[in-house]
Amino acid sequence: MQKVxxxxxxxxxxxxxxxxxxxxxxxxxxxxYVVDKQxxxxxxxxxxxxxxxxxxxxxxxxxxAERHKDVLDxxxxxxxxxxxxxxxxxxxxxxxxxxxxxxKEFALEGSxxxxxxxxxEVASExxxxxxxxxxxxxxxxxxVKEALWRFLDEIGDDVAVKPDRPAAGKGVGVFGEHFxxxxxxxxxxxxxxxxxxVVVEKRLEGEESSFQAFCDGRRLEPLPxxxxxxxxxxxDFGQNTGGMGSYKDVSxxxxxxxxxxxxxxxxxxxxxxKALKGDGRxxxxxxxxxxxxxxxxxxxxxxxxxxxxxxxxxIQNILPIMRSDFVELCFRMLEGSLQRIECERRATVVTYAxxxxxxxxxxxxxxxxxxxxxxxxKLKEKYGDDVRIYPGAMELRDDGCTYALRSRAVCIVGVxxxxxxxxxxxxxxxxxxxxxxxxxxxxxxxxxxxxxxxxMRKLRAHGEGIIRPIR
Ligand code: GLY
Numbered sequence: 092m093q094k095v096x097x098x099x100x101x102x103x104x105x106x107x108x109x110x111x112x113x114x115x116x117x118x119x120x121x122x123x124y125v126v127d128k129q130x131x132x133x134x135x136x137x138x139x140x141x142x143x144x145x146x147x148x149x150x151x152x153x154x155x156a157e158r159h160k161d162v163l164d165x166x167x168x169x170x171x172x173x174x175x176x177x178x179x180x181x182x183x184x185x186x187x188x189x190x191x192x193x194x195k196e197f198a199l200e201g202s203x204x205x206x207x208x209x210x211x212e213v214a215s216e217x218x219x220x221x222x223x224x225x226x227x228x229x230x231x232x233x234x235v236k237e238a239l240w241r242f243l244d245e246i247g248d249d250v251a252v253k254p255d256r257p258a259a260g261k262g263v264g265v266f267g268e269h270f271x272x273x274x275x276x277x278x279x280x281x282x283x284x285x286x287x288x289v290v291v292e293k294r295l296e297g298e299e300s301s302f303q304a305f306c307d308g309r310r311l312e313p314l315p316x317x318x319x320x321x322x323x324x325x326x327d328f329g330q331n332t333g334g335m336g337s338y339k340d341v342s343x344x345x346x347x348x349x350x351x352x353x354x355x356x357x358x359x360x361x362x363x364x365k366a367l368k369g370d371g372r373x374x375x376x377x378x379x380x381x382x383x384x385x386x387x388x389x390x391x392x393x394x395x396x397x398x399x400x401x402x403x404x405x406i407q408n409i410l411p412i413m414r415s416d417f418v419e420l421c422f423r424m425l426e427g428s429l430q431r432i433e434c435e436r437r438a439t440v441v442t443y444a445x446x447x448x449x450x451x452x453x454x455x456x457x458x459x460x461x462x463x464x465x466x467x468x469k470l471k472e473k474y475g476d477d478v479r480i481y482p483g484a485m486e487l488r489d490d491g492c493t494y495a496l497r498s499r500a501v502c503i504v505g506v507x508x509x510x511x512x513x514x515x516x517x518x519x520x521x522x523x524x525x526x527x528x529x530x531x532x533x534x535x536x537x538x539x540x541x542x543x544x545x546x547m548r549k550l551r552a553h554g555e556g557i558i559r560p561i562r
Contacts, residue, residue, distance in 0.1 A: 095164050096124060097165060098123075099113075099123050099166070100126050101131060103170070104501065105401055107133040108479070110123050119419075124140045124156075124159045125140070128484075129145065131483075132493045153181055153185060156188060163188050165422075166188055168400065171399060175257070177194070177195030192378040193399050197375040200257055200396075200397065203254070208223075218393070220245075224239065249293065250276070251292055252264045262282075265294055295386040296388060301316065302384075304379065305378070307372075307425075308374040312430070313343075313357060314409050315344075316340075316348065319334045321335070325531050329450055335442075335443050335530065337440075360383060381399075382401060387550075408504070412434050438535075440504070440514040441504050441505075442502065442534045443501070446496070461526060462524065462525070466523035467524050478503065478506075478517075483500060484498035495526060503521050505520065
């Protein structure tokens with residue numbers, strides 16, 4: 092078997108799933124060289140070389156790659172931070188190691204204002220009404236307040252207030268949830284505006300789906316739809332999190348989607364792709380340049396945001412059931428010869444176990460953070476590859492034990508013939524973790540999905556006749 096060396100820039104359980112997919116290649120003998128925020132037990136065990144760079148600083152990543160450059164065939168970057176900072180540009184320029192992620196120029200995730208302006212140009216039907224408040228345009232607090240009030244007079248107070256730069260879900264405020272009147276809204280607005288431009292947009296009502304596609308710069312290969320559960324608590328209550336879990340149904344669609352919803356999504360993403368690609372191939376768009384959060388509204392799908400990397404946990408729904416050899420797929424992305432991506436027609440459910448203070452479950456926890464995953468791993472005897480255990484914010488320490496840090500600790504992927512079978516495996520894994528963690532119990536639950544279907548039906552009935560045609 093041909094030996095292949097891969098640099099993996101890791102953050103969260105998503106990278107463990109990527110490393111798992113690379114190491115499972117049947118065509119290549121893969122060695123991974125991992126840059127991590129901490130000593131992730133899964134990655135550290137499988138890596139040929141492993142470095143901890145807590146802030147994932149681009150220069151430090153470059154130095155690590157330089158030490159291993161003779162054995163590295165390509166690199167793959169999972170978190171947005173280094174992508175936005177231009178890790179690909181730097182490594183390709185200095186070391187000539189091809190990287191799988193967009194270049195700095197095409198990392199749309201870096202600016203929500205840029206995303207809205209691009210959509211206004213090429214796919215305005217996917218935009219809610221919005222206004223960008225640039226810091227340099229206003230001389231005083233009174234001036235910006237008056238401008239904001241004028242905008243709210245036009246579109247109403249039911250808005251979302253978002254920082255231009257990504258803030259890991261923090262900073263986004265929604266009327267009726269984070270503020271209940273204009274003064275509170277303005278307080279929230281100002282807390283962002285002190286350091287960043289702000290995008291204010293009409294709040295979108297509907298059902299969310301996550302669209303992901305691999306891209307070789309010439310074509311996009313869409314992956315099956317997934318549904319992320321962003322809120323902390325069961326029933327979609329509580330604060331926004333990085334994502335407490337996600338599901339993928341047996342088919343490429345989610346239960347509340349019609350085939351035409353998917354067609355509309357594809358048409359919108361293709362428009363964005365074409366606008367950025369121009370004629371021929373644009374190598375700056377290699378990787379997953381468009382992981383798009385859609386909101387399915389009464390007026391059809393609208394875009395909440397565009398990310399420039401795989402979703403976490405959404406990519407964990409896909410990689411375990413991908414039929415295509417992942418290393419081969421990576422080479423094809425780099426060469427510009429991407430082919431149709433085949434996935435098994437099975438359902439997957441990902442449930443995250445998180446520390447007690449994550450998502451506001453407890454205000455304080457001062458106890459031990461030791462987490463033992465051996466009970467969950469033992470389930471492999473029962474489920475084989477239908478259960479996958481991917482540690483995220485967990486650390487292997489010198490005592491040989493693993494500890495949860497402050498973010499999402501470990502996700503369990505269940506794969507099944509239908510959603511409920513997949514969910515049962517995922518939850519069985521969760522129940523067999525020993526440690527001070529908690530989780531949502533309703534990821535992929537029948538009642539949750541039924542509610543989504545019902546809500547979507549109601550919205551469609553209300554919006555009938557006003558869905559605009561695809562142009
Ligand atoms: N699932 C949310 C994210 O990856 O940003």
